[in-house]
Structure formats: structure tokens, C-alpha cells
Amino acid sequence: MRFKETLIATPGQFVMVWVPGVDEFPMSVSYAGDRCGITYQIIGEGTKALAQKKPGDKIGMRGPYGKGFSLVGKKLLFVGGGAGMAPLAPLVELASAKGATVDIVVGARTREELLFESRSAVAGARMHVSTDDGSIGFKGLATELTQIVVGKHNFDCMYACGPEKMLVKLLTIATEKGIPMQVSLERVMKCGIGICDSCAIDGMHVCRDGPVFSEKDLRRFEELGKSKLDAAGRKIPV
Amino acid sequence: MTNLAVDICGLKMKNPTMLASGVLDETGKSMLSVAKAGAGAIVTKSIGKDPRIGHSNPTIVELPQALLNAMGLPNPGIDAYKTEIAEALEGGVPIIGSVFGDGEQEIAEVARAMQDAGVAAIELNLSCPHAKGYGAEIGSVPEMVEAVCRSVKENVSIPVFAKLTPNTSSIVSLAKAAESGGVDAIVAINTLKGMVISPEAKMPILGNRYGGLSGPAIRPIGVRCVYEIFEVVKIPVIGVGGVSTGREAIEYIMAGAKAVQVGTAIWKEGPPIFSKICREIQEFMEEFGYTKLSEMTGVAHHGRT
Numbered sequence: 036m037r038f039k040e041t042l043i044a045t046p047g048q049f050v051m052v053w054v055p056g057v058d059e060f061p062m063s064v065s066y067a068g069d070r071c072g073i074t075y076q077i078i079g080e081g082t083k084a085l086a087q088k089k090p091g092d093k094i095g096m097r098g099p100y101g102k103g104f105s106l107v108g109k110k111l112l113f114v115g116g117g118a119g120m121a122p123l124a125p126l127v128e129l130a131s132a133k134g135a136t137v138d139i140v141v142g143a144r145t146r147e148e149l150l151f152e153s154r155s156a157v158a159g160a161r162m163h164v165s166t167d168d169g170s171i172g173f174k175g176l177a178t179e180l181t182q183i184v185v186g187k188h189n190f191d192c193m194y195a196c197g198p199e200k201m202l203v204k205l206l207t208i209a210t211e212k213g214i215p216m217q218v219s220l221e222r223v224m225k226c227g228i229g230i231c232d233s234c235a236i237d238g239m240h241v242c243r244d245g246p247v248f249s250e251k252d253l254r255r256f257e258e259l260g261k262s263k264l265d266a267a268g269r270k271i272p273v
Numbered sequence: 274m275t276n277l278a279v280d281i282c283g284l285k286m287k288n289p290t291m292l293a294s295g296v297l298d299e300t301g302k303s304m305l306s307v308a309k310a311g312a313g314a315i316v317t318k319s320i321g322k323d324p325r326i327g328h329s330n331p332t333i334v335e336l337p338q339a340l341l342n343a344m345g346l347p348n349p350g351i352d353a354y355k356t357e358i359a360e361a362l363e364g365g366v367p368i369i370g371s372v373f374g375d376g377e378q379e380i381a382e383v384a385r386a387m388q389d390a391g392v393a394a395i396e397l398n399l400s401c402p403h404a405k406g407y408g409a410e411i412g413s414v415p416e417m418v419e420a421v422c423r424s425v426k427e428n429v430s431i432p433v434f435a436k437l438t439p440n441t442s443s444i445v446s447l448a449k450a451a452e453s454g455g456v457d458a459i460v461a462i463n464t465l466k467g468m469v470i471s472p473e474a475k476m477p478i479l480g481n482r483y484g485g486l487s488g489p490a491i492r493p494i495g496v497r498c499v500y501e502i503f504e505v506v507k508i509p510v511i512g513v514g515g516v517s518t519g520r521e522a523i524e525y526i527m528a529g530a531k532a533v534q535v536g537t538a539i540w541k542e543g544p545p546i547f548s549k550i551c552r553e554i555q556e557f558m559e560e561f562g563y564t565k566l567s568e569m570t571g572v573a574h575h576g577r578t
Contacts, residue, residue, distance in 0.1 A: 059330035229543065232296070
């Protein structure tokens with residue numbers, strides 16, 4: 036979904052999107068600059084209502100918030116699982132524009148759920164596709180495909196976003212290979228501005244200290260891949 | 274040498290700043306990080322008997338000099354929260370357990386459980402302006418305030434603080450009622466009830482429509498309330514509302530507060546705000562020749578007839 040407005044944002048930062056009368060929720064900025072935009076999957080009442088909006092309808096937006104990605108080195112690997120490609124896409128474009136070599140591992144359940152394949156191809160990236168059902172590309176998990184890719188090439192940095200179990204496995208792979216890593220995390224978010232504590236992870240906050248964290252923080256997190264808070268602040272399994 | 278230490282009802286604080294309830298205090302590790310950042314004491318999220326998810330988003334509206342929030346008392350319930358308190362206690366600063374409930378019985382029950390969890394004192398949330406049946410709906414009637422305070426005091430042995438609402442014609446009456454109910458200190462003020470409407474959307478922005486205003490905009494109201502309360506009660510007063518600098522903390526102290534709470538300022542400056550405020554208080558004291566905080570407490574009342 037694209038907007039008339041210009042939003043100066045670093046890839047990885049997010050906005051709080053308000054669908055009046057329904058809900059407000061965090062969304063990664065998938066298009067920064069002129070005609071900014073977001074990419075969403077319909078997962079609840081809020082995104083369902085968002086999908087029904089027509090050109091000219093009004094929604095609210097505040098942000099951008101949080102800490103985004105930073106480009107490190109010249110040989111970069113991106114791993115996106117499911118909707119995880121959304122915050123990575125503008126970073127891929129930025130990296131390509133700056134002359135970096137870009138490899139992308141993109142995983143989805145099926146061919147239909149692949150995101151940003153054409154956009155990334157346009158950016159001149161080398162694509163590695165995996166699907167759970169093998170309907171296109173490698174049949175298996177994005178983490179398995181990543182293991183193969185890092186065995187063939189050297190990388191200066193790995194950027195990842197997707198299901199947390201996947202991120203935990205990628206952290207292990209990056210650590211084994213000695214590759215620095217930046218990961219975008221997700222938690223229940225209410226205020227978005229670092230005060231309400233609903234997005235806490237090991238005393239840090241996804242909305243303010245993240246959503247992008249580097250391997251140093253990720254290795255320290257005891258809750259990563261294990262527990263998160265629900266809307267009442269109860270610890271529940273990831 | 275200046276000394277920032279303060280003793281409130283037996284709680285030994287290394288400095289007069291406390292984390293205000295509702296900010297970075299849903300998890301033990303977050304409270305721990307605020308303690309490490311220099312807060313003299315920590316007040317927990319307001320905790321009830323059962324888990325509560327709170328109001329739907331939007332729960333916050335950012336304004337130029339304030340925040341309007343309607344979180345709606347989200348909390349995991351006292352049973353689950355005990356492990357968070359245990360973690361927070363590792364920070365080595367006093368933990369004050371904020372509690373709410375739908376009446377004196379429930380509030381006393383949660384307060385007792387809070388005491389069992391190991392907190393140093395209880396703060397009664399008699400003032401949340403945006404949760405139906407709780408907070409200010411109980412806390413704006415002096416008789417109810419007195420009854421709740423008395424009931425909690427009968428059920429716990431640790432100090433009890435009453436946090437009062439400014440959404441009343443007379444906060445002084447509430448303070449007197451709380452003192453009569455036997456509490457050990459007054460905390461003033463909670464947020465002011467407010468509303469922000471989006472003209473484009475033709476509706477209030479907050480999911481709950483109404484919310485509580487906090488931040489720099491409300492500081493003159495908080496200072497006035499502390500000033501008024503100081504003149505009518507004998508128990509200590511703790512000031513809260515819009516403090517983000519040492520000078521602003523001193524405003525409250527000179528109005529009569531023994532300590533100040535800081536919440537919304539974390540929005541702009543994060544947990545390092547606590548050590549910054551303390552440094553600024555110290556610089557002020559050195560410049561004006563104060564050696565102890567007590568030399569400044571309530572001095573703004575002097576010379577009045």
C-alpha cells in the first residue's frame with residue numbers, strides 16, 4: 036500500500052498505522068522517501084480493515100520509529116521468511132545502489148506467498164528461493180538454503196527478518212561462520228515510543244532499542260525464540 | 274558535600290527520583306535496567322487480581338508538551354507478576370508495588386499478595402482516569418479513599434502510599450481522607466482526564482476515547498497540588514507530573530515533596546534521565562549552598578502568613 040506522503044525513514048524503521056475505529060499496529064516501512072509505503076499480510080481485524088480501504092480513504096500514521104538497519108561491508112546476504120522480506124526490500128535497493136553484491140534467500144510456504152521477488156531481481160540481486168512445498172526453488176526451509184549459500188560464498192553481513200525460530204537458527208549459522216548479523220524483531224506493541232514496556236525483550240525494547248538488533252544483543256537475549264509478552268504482559272512461548 | 278539521600282517512611286533511597294508507575298515496569302528486567310540507570314526507587318505497573326489486556330490501540334497520542342494515554346491497566350495479574358518483582362529486586366533499590374482493584378476488599382487482597390512478593394511499600398492507584406470501575410472512579414470520593422486506605426493498612430505491615438487524582442474539585446479533601454485512612458505518604462498527581470479528536474477521522478483517536486494527560490504540560494498543576502496538600506497533611510508527599518530536569522524536581526521539592534516520580538520524560542530521554550536529573554539537582558544545591566534535600570523541602574511556603 037502506497038501513500039502520497041513523503042516519509043524519511045531508514046530501512047528497518049517502522050510506523051504505527053491507525054485504521055480509525057478499528058486498531059493501530061506497527062508496520063515496517065517497505066517504501067521510504069516519496070510515496071512511502073507499507074506491505075501487510077491480513078492477520079487480524081486491523082489489516083483486514085486496511086485491505087478494504089480505497090484510494091482517497093484516510094488512515095492515520097505516526098513515526099518513523101526505532102532503529103533501522105545499517106549497511107556494513109560489500110558482500111551482503113539477506114534472508115527473509117514470509118512477510119519478513121518487507122523491511123528488507125528497501126535495504127536491498129539501498130545496498131545495490133551503493134554497489135554492494137547482494138544475495139537474497141527468500142523463503143515462503145508456497146510460490147503464491149513469495150514477496151518482492153521481482154523487486155529484488157530488479158535491484159540486481161542473486162536470488163535463492165525456498166518453499167516449504169517445493170512449488171518453486173529449493174524444497175525446504177530458508178535456514179537450510181542459507182546454510183548452503185553461506186557454504187559457497189563469503190559475506191560481510193547477514194540481514195534477516197521472519198519467524199523467530201528461523202532467526203534463532205540463522206543466528207547460529209552466522210555465529211559459526213563469523214558473519215555479523217542484523218535482525219528485525221517483532222513483539223506486541225502499544226505505545227511505540229519506548230515507555231509502556233509491552234514490547235520488552237530482556238530489558239530492551241523492540242520499539243526503541245530495535246526493531247533491528249545486532250548479533251551482540253541477540254546472543255545476550257534469553258527470551259529470543261523462547262518467550263514473549265502477550266497483551267496483558269504475561270510471558271508466553273514464542 | 275551535597276547529599277541526595279532520602280528516607281521515606283523507612284525506605285532508604287540514594288536519591289529522590291522514582292520511576293513512576295506505568296512506564297517500563299511490566300517486566301522485571303526493564304525495572305532492573307531503570308534501577309541500573311540511577312532511579313532511587315521503582316514503582317511497578319499497576320497490578321490487579323487477574324490478568325487484563327487493557328484497552329485496544331491506539332493507546333497513546335503524542336502531543337507537543339504531553340502524552341495522552343489510555344493503556345487501560347494492562348497487567349499479567351499479581352500471581353504471574355511475582356516473578357517480575359523477584360527479578361526487579363536484584364536491582365538493589367526499593368520496589369514499590371502499585372495496586373488497583375474494584376473495591377477495598379480486592380485492593381487489600383492484591384496489596385497483601387504484593388507484600389508477600391517482597392516489595393518495600395504499596396502504592397494505591399486511586400487515580401487512573403481511564404479504566405471503568407477502577408482508579409479515579411473509586412479515588413475521587415473522599416469517603417471511599419479513606420475506606421480503601423484503612424482496609425489496606427489493616428492488611429499489610431509495609432508502608433502504604435496513596436496516589437491521588439487531580440480530576441476532582443478538591444484534591445486536598447482526598448489527601449486528608451487518605452491521611453485519616455492511615456496511609457504513610459501521599460503521591461500526587463496522576464494524569465488529567467483528556468481527549469484528542471482527529472478531525473479527518475471525525476472521532477477520538479484513543480481506542481478508549483478518553484485518556485490521561487501526562488508530561489511537561491501538567492507540571493504546574495502537579496506542583497500546585499503538592500503545594501496545597503503539603504499545607505494540610507503531616508505525612509510525606511511524593512510529587513509527580515512533568516518532571517524532566519533537576520530544576521523541575523526542585524520545584525516539587527520546594528512545594529513540599531520529599532521525592533519525585535518520573536515517567537513521561539523517559540519518552541524523549543530514556544532511562545538515563547534519572548542520573549541526569551540527580552546531577553542537575555546536585556549542581557543546583559552546590560550553586561545555592563544546600564547540603565541536604567531537607568533544607569529545600571517546602572521552602573516555597575516560607576514567608577506566607
